Amino acid sequence: MKLFERFPVTVSNSLGGQKETFKPLIEGFVGMYVCGPTVYNHVHLGNVRTFLTFDIISRYLRHLGFKVRYVRNITDVGHLENDADDGEDKIAKKAKLERLEPMEVVKNYTEGFHEVMRQFNILPPSIEPTATGHILEQIEICKKLLDAGIAYESNGSIYFSVRTYNQLQPYGILSGRNIEELMESGRDLDAQDEKREKIDFALWKKASPSHIMRWNSPWGPGFPGWHIECTVMSTKYLGETFDIHGGGMDLKFPHHECEIAQASAANGKPPVRYWIHSNMLTVNGQKMSKSLGNSFLPAELFSGNHPLLSRGFSPMTVRFFMLQSHYSSTLDFSNEALQAAEKGYRRLFNALLALKALKATGFAETSSATGAGLASLADDCYKNMSDDFNTATTLAVLFEMSSRINDLHAGVLKTSEITESDFKKFADTYIMMMEDVLGFLPEQQEGSAHLKGAMDVLISLRKKAKADRNFQLSDKIRDDLKSAGIQLKDGKDGTMSWEAE
RNA sequence: GGUGCUGUGGCCGAGUGGCUAGGCUGAGCUCUGCAAAAGCUCCUACAGCGGUUCGAAUCCGCUCAGCACCUCCA
Numbered sequence: 409m410k411l412f413e414r415f416p417v418t419v420s421n422s423l424g425g426q427k428e429t430f431k432p433l434i435e436g437f438v439g440m441y442v443c444g445p446t447v448y449n450h451v452h453l454g455n456v457r458t459f460l461t462f463d464i465i466s467r468y469l470r471h472l473g474f475k476v477r478y479v480r481n482i483t484d485v486g487h488l489e490n491d492a493d494d495g496e497d498k499i500a501k502k503a504k505l506e507r508l509e510p511m512e513v514v515k516n517y518t519e520g521f522h523e524v525m526r527q528f529n530i531l532p533p534s535i536e537p538t539a540t541g542h543i544l545e546q547i548e549i550c551k552k553l554l555d556a557g558i559a560y561e562s563n564g565s566i567y568f569s570v571r572t573y574n575q576l577q578p579y580g581i582l583s584g585r586n587i588e589e590l591m592e593s594g595r596d597l598d599a600q601d602e603k604r605e606k607i608d609f610a611l612w613k614k615a616s617p618s619h620i621m622r623w624n625s626p627w628g629p630g631f632p633g634w635h636i637e638c639t640v641m642s643t644k645y646l647g648e649t650f651d652i653h654g655g656g657m658d659l660k661f662p663h664h665e666c667e668i669a670q671a672s673a674a675n676g677k678p679p680v681r682y683w684i685h686s687n688m689l690t691v692n693g694q695k696m697s698k699s700l701g702n703s704f705l706p707a708e709l710f711s712g713n714h715p716l717l718s719r720g721f722s723p724m725t726v727r728f729f730m731l732q733s734h735y736s737s738t739l740d741f742s743n744e745a746l747q748a749a750e751k752g753y754r755r756l757f758n759a760l761l762a763l764k765a766l767k768a769t770g771f772a773e774t775s776s777a778t779g780a781g782l783a784s785l786a787d788d789c790y791k792n793m794s795d796d797f798n799t800a801t802t803l804a805v806l807f808e809m810s811s812r813i814n815d816l817h818a819g820v821l822k823t824s825e826i827t828e829s830d831f832k833k834f835a836d837t838y839i840m841m842m843e844d845v846l847g848f849l850p851e852q853q854e855g856s857a858h859l860k861g862a863m864d865v866l867i868s869l870r871k872k873a874k875a876d877r878n879f880q881l882s883d884k885i886r887d888d889l890k891s892a893g894i895q896l897k898d899g900k901d902g903t904m905s906w907e908a909e
Numbered sequence: 910g911g912u913g914c915u916g917u918g919g920c921c922g923a924g925u926g927g928c929u930a931g932g933c934u935g936a937g938c939u940c941u942g943c944a945a946a947a948g949c950u951c952c953u954a955c956a957g958c959g960g961u962u963c964g965a966a967u968c969c970g971c972u973c974a975g976c977a978c979c980u981c982c983a
Contacts, residue, residue, distance in 0.1 A: 425913090427925085443983075451983085458983035498981075580912095583978075589911050590979075634981085656983025661912085663982095687914090688977070697982060732932070733922060738915075738976070745921045748933035755932085758946085800923050804931035814947050818940085879942060886944075897946050907946090 412472035415790040422683040432651045438476045439650035441642040446483040447517035448498040452703035454689040454696040458656045461686040461735040463530040468845050479645045480533035484514040484540050500621050510621050524706045527723045529847045539637040543623045546632040546640050550611045558673045562602040564614030564628045570607040573669050583661035611636050635666040653680040686735040718743045728753035731799040759810030760842050762817040771828040779826030785809050786837035809838050867904045
């Protein structure tokens with residue numbers, strides 16, 4: 409029996425708003441698409457939260473035994489800076505400002521993005537396609553929508569007619585909007601506008617002579633519209649209908665709504681079975697965003713070099729901090745919360761080290777309530793993770809498990825009280841949840857061989873001093889090391905260990 | 910104005926109608942030569958007002974407060 413059969417996964421589907429049992433289209437296989445970053449600037453922590461959410465989802469689904477194809481795109485063209493009238497996209501604008509080639513900008517920020525992902529131990533997707541690598545497919549789908557009469561050409565640009573689409577099937581099913589209301593709100597079309605109606609959106613934009621990112625098309629030189637790349641790439645690599653589409657909450661409308669419309673119109677079927685949206689990271693109750701100027705760059709967070717931070721915090725502290733809340737809730741960012749997370753994370757991780765160091769022998773022959781309790785904690789991890797990837801409740805179980813690990817470590821709880829199979833289930837689950845599913849890594853790098861050797865010398869000196877009841881010396885060794893940032897810990901049986909802070 | 914969401918103890922933050930979430934902080938105890946680490950215990954809350962129910966933080970209504978989206982944004 410596969411793990412995904414023992415612990416069936418439920419997901420909150422943004423389409424419909426209900427929690428549903430997750431059943432992939434093809435049993436045992438999962439296709440997942442997540443909207444990736446626009447690489448015209450540094451990623452900030454809000455972006456990181458979204459990618460972390462889907463990192464956890466893909467890790468857990470794989471852990472359960474699904475074969476997951478995870479596609480996350482790089483948007484290196486196409487998102488307009490202000491509105492369609494400006495005819496200039498973000499990448500091109502930045503490039504002009506910096507006097508760089510557009511692809512140079514893209515390369516620079518893509519590398520930076522990957523570096524940040526590595527720092528947070530967010531695993532790479534299976535496929536990371538780029539918009540510029542799929543221009544032909546985007547032109548093809550434009551043709552298809554033109555042929556179907558749902559798109560129209562206007563002065564070298566192609567627009568999607570939302571009203572025409574809406575006559576065939578309802579527009580707005582994801583965000584709960586109807587086009588009449590949309591027509592009443594927002595900015596009105598001006599005289600130069602090429603769109604027939606303001607709710608229409610661009611599939612292909614004509615490039616002005618000064619526009620430096622341009623490709624030839626049947627309608628003249630231009631570049632792809634805002635939403636079409638995701639439809640093209642998800643269809644190409646996952647099929648016309650696939651299992652999971654994810655992204656930040658702020659993409660729900662209009663981006664994902666438009667994706668549904670385009671794909672449904674082009675392929676005659678809904679593209680996605682489960683929509684998952686991760687919520688926003690906030691600072692003092694307000695959404696973290698570039699435009700509000702309250703965003704943190706990962707580098708600022710690590711160094712503490714930011715007006716809102718009292719000091720720096722490590723990537724794993726932040727990872728833990730983010731996983732303490734559910735992805736569908738907003739999460740508020742503060743110094744106090746990060747400090748609490750730092751301590752909590754250290755506790756969990758020290759228990760992991762203690763568990764790995766545990767010499768577990770002499771197990772019980774017959775099962776006991778204690779052992780069964782440990783084994784059921786392992787099941788609780790899976791139950792919580794399978795319940796809409798609830799990392800917050802899973803962490804609560806892991807804290808409970810860490811206390812039991814410390815009991816084993818201290819000898820309060822003895823392996824002779826539990827069977828080997830109960831212990832193995834307990835221990836394996838703790839390790840796999842921590843490392844494989846939640847993706848935690850050691851905080852400080854292992855000390856050099858020289859440091860370890862020197863610490864061995866100091867520890868043996870201190871042991872000698874203690875044996876001689878020369879507490880003045882033994883305390884000095886401990887206190888001086890403490891002020892040098894190394895904490896000595898005395899074990900129950902006279903052993904000593906140390907931890908760099 | 911439209912659409913949706915939230916309001917939980919000192920702080921952060923889970924909560925599928927009935928059993929202690931959890932973390933951090935604080936207090937106490939155990940262990941320890943003394944500490945640290947660790948274990949145990951305590952501080953036990955659900956914005957307000959009504960309603961449904963044997964029973965509601967959880968469902969319904971109203972009020973208040975806040976947030977997000979409706980324009981590029983994870």
